[in-house]
Amino acid sequence: MLSAKWMEELVEKIGEPYVQTDVDDRHIYRYNSYPGEYLPQTIVFVTNTEAVSQVLKIANKYKVPVTPRGQGTGLSGGDLPVHGGILLDMSQWPASIEVFPDDLVARVSPGTMTSTIHAEVEKYGLMYPPDPSSSGISTIGGNLAENAGGPRGLKYGVTKDYVLGLEVVTPEGEVMQTGGRTIKNVTGLNVTNLIVGSEGILGVITRATLKLIPKPLSTQTVMAAFNAMETAGQAISKTLTSGILPGKMEFIDQACAQAVEDYEPNGLLPTDKEAIIIIELDGHPKAVREEANDVSQIMRELGATTISIPETKEEASRIWEARRMVSPAITKMKPSKASEDATVPRSQIPAMMARLADIREKYNLTLVVFGHAGDGNLHPNILCDDTDKEEREMVERAIEEIFRTAIELGGTLSGEHGIGTMKSPFIEDELGSLAVSMMKRLKKSWDPNNIMNPGKVFPDKGQRLILSRQIEK
Ligand SMILES: Cc1cc2nc3c(=O)[nH]c(=O)nc-3n(C[C@H](O)[C@H](O)[C@H](O)COP(=O)(O)OP(=O)(O)OC[C@H]3O[C@@H](n4cnc5c(N)ncnc54)[C@H](O)[C@@H]3O)c2cc1C
Numbered sequence: 001m002l003s004a005k006w007m008e009e010l011v012e013k014i015g016e017p018y019v020q021t022d023v024d025d026r027h028i029y030r031y032n033s034y035p036g037e038y039l040p041q042t043i044v045f046v047t048n049t050e051a052v053s054q055v056l057k058i059a060n061k062y063k064v065p066v067t068p069r070g071q072g073t074g075l076s077g078g079d080l081p082v083h084g085g086i087l088l089d090m091s092q093w094p095a096s097i098e099v100f101p102d103d104l105v106a107r108v109s110p111g112t113m114t115s116t117i118h119a120e121v122e123k124y125g126l127m128y129p130p131d132p133s134s135s136g137i138s139t140i141g142g143n144l145a146e147n148a149g150g151p152r153g154l155k156y157g158v159t160k161d162y163v164l165g166l167e168v169v170t171p172e173g174e175v176m177q178t179g180g181r182t183i184k185n186v187t188g189l190n191v192t193n194l195i196v197g198s199e200g201i202l203g204v205i206t207r208a209t210l211k212l213i214p215k216p217l218s219t220q221t222v223m224a225a226f227n228a229m230e231t232a233g234q235a236i237s238k239t240l241t242s243g244i245l246p247g248k249m250e251f252i253d254q255a256c257a258q259a260v261e262d263y264e265p266n267g268l269l270p271t272d273k274e275a276i277i278i279i280e281l282d283g284h285p286k287a288v289r290e291e292a293n294d295v296s297q298i299m300r301e302l303g304a305t306t307i308s309i310p311e312t313k314e315e316a317s318r319i320w321e322a323r324r325m326v327s328p329a330i331t332k333m334k335p336s337k338a339s340e341d342a343t344v345p346r347s348q349i350p351a352m353m354a355r356l357a358d359i360r361e362k363y364n365l366t367l368v369v370f371g372h373a374g375d376g377n378l379h380p381n382i383l384c385d386d387t388d389k390e391e392r393e394m395v396e397r398a399i400e401e402i403f404r405t406a407i408e409l410g411g412t413l414s415g416e417h418g419i420g421t422m423k424s425p426f427i428e429d430e431l432g433s434l435a436v437s438m439m440k441r442l443k444k445s446w447d448p449n450n451i452m453n454p455g456k457v458f459p460d461k462g463q464r465l466i467l468s469r470q471i472e473k
Contacts, residue, residue: 076420
């Protein structure tokens with residue numbers, strides 16, 4: 001039911017079918033993968049730039065918070081309307097991908113699924129490298145806002161490395177173009193890279209021009225299993241200093257492999273080994289074959305007990321599908337999941353793994369680890385029942401310790417999931433108060449009424465890590 005003037009104006013400008021205020025509809029948007037719940041006052045579906053501009057003009061006039069949301073797969077609570085207001089649903093925006101093969105460029109709409117972009121550009125023999133494991137369920141708008149990474153980050157980098165230009169609606173509702181469509185472009189400040197990874201706090205991305213590269217001619221997967229975490233860590237370091245740069249180098253611990261086997265049994269991942277490394281080499285077929293042999297040799301020398309080199313593409317893609325299944329599979333272990341992406345310098349991976357094992361024991365928690373081992377981006381996941389107060393407190397303390405450990409080892413709170421609401425109480429521990437206050441100044445001049453995704457990146461006064469459910473009606 002409508003109650004405020006700003007809601008009436010939204011209906012007038014955007015149209016009633018696109019503005020939902022019924023409590024049942026709003027409840028669908030109160031949570032995401034992050035275990036906290038917040039109810040928006042209104043949901044607005046937008047499918048074009050003009051509509052976004054209208055919504056932001058109204059929101060800015062009445063100082064109503066706006067939280068953009070793609071597919072709600074974010075893992076730091078970025079799409080949760082922690083201050084209520086408008087939930088701007090971008091997921092109904094029609095997919096649109098224009099490929100300009102001669103320029104190696106694609107122009108895409110924000111609601112397009114990342115996997116759709118992968119498939120479309122491959123028709124031209126091209127590749128859009130960023131490949132979050134959620135590419136089949138997340139939007140490019142969400143990827144841009146989070147600066148998403150993925151297994152290919154090791155060799156090819158992350159989302160920001162493939163953005164040439166953006167169309168952005170500013171918090172005051174103006175439509176701005178950033179960057180362009182050339183590979184080199186140093187005109188003015190690099191606002192494109194400021195917006196990428198800004199988690200929706202500086203505006204709404206309504207179009208992106210992406211850089212593409214030629215698709216590698218062939219790929220070869222190698223999977224190796226180890227009885228000890230330590231030797232797996234050594235095998236990762238040895239490979240990365242051997243002169244071979246794999247396209248992907250992923251790590252799965254025993255508990256994750258068992259969870260995948262329980263979730264979708266296929267016998268692909270060994271479940272009796274402490275650590276599994278899955279590698280993909282890409283490039284010219286002859287080089288890739290030789291590199292696969294060299295990598296297998298390294299794995300063997302460092303104690304790998306099983307090495308599989310799939311012979312067909314189908315076999316290889318089943319292994320990668322099993323890797324993608326890790327995240328959904330572990331959610332079945334307990335009612336709630338706190339998924340972290342603490343990232344450390346590569347030399348510190350063994351130290352981080354050892355500290356995670358200590359944290360698991362100290363707090364007696366179900367803590368499993370997988371991740372992008374090649375770039376130091378681990379995903380410690382704690383499975384718990386967040387309605388159990390005692391267990392919840394243990395999880396909160398364990399998460400704090402994971403954050404502090406990553407920073408202590410020279411790493412970062414987040415390699416790819418963003419700060420959102422979950423990690424904001426810790427941002428100063430990593431960046432220091434001066435850097436955070438400069439960021440806040442920037443946000444204030446960009447968004448004077450603080451309407452864009454408030455309560456994210458910077459902590460609210462007195463905010464601390466709390467996993468308990470908090471529904472604000
Ligand atoms: C199973 C699983 C696997 C995952 N694997 C990976 C992985 O490998 N790598 C990785 O980086 N992440 C991964 N994620 C996290 C998540 O999928 C990414 O963060 C993704 O980029 C979020 O996209 P989304 O469309 O769901 O955005 P949402 O979760 O809806 O939103 C994410 C953030 O972006 C903002 N936002 C969304 N659209 C816009 C827009 N158009 N303009 C401005 N701001 C916007 C939101 O306000 C929010 O702050 C995974 C998640 C799951 C559930």
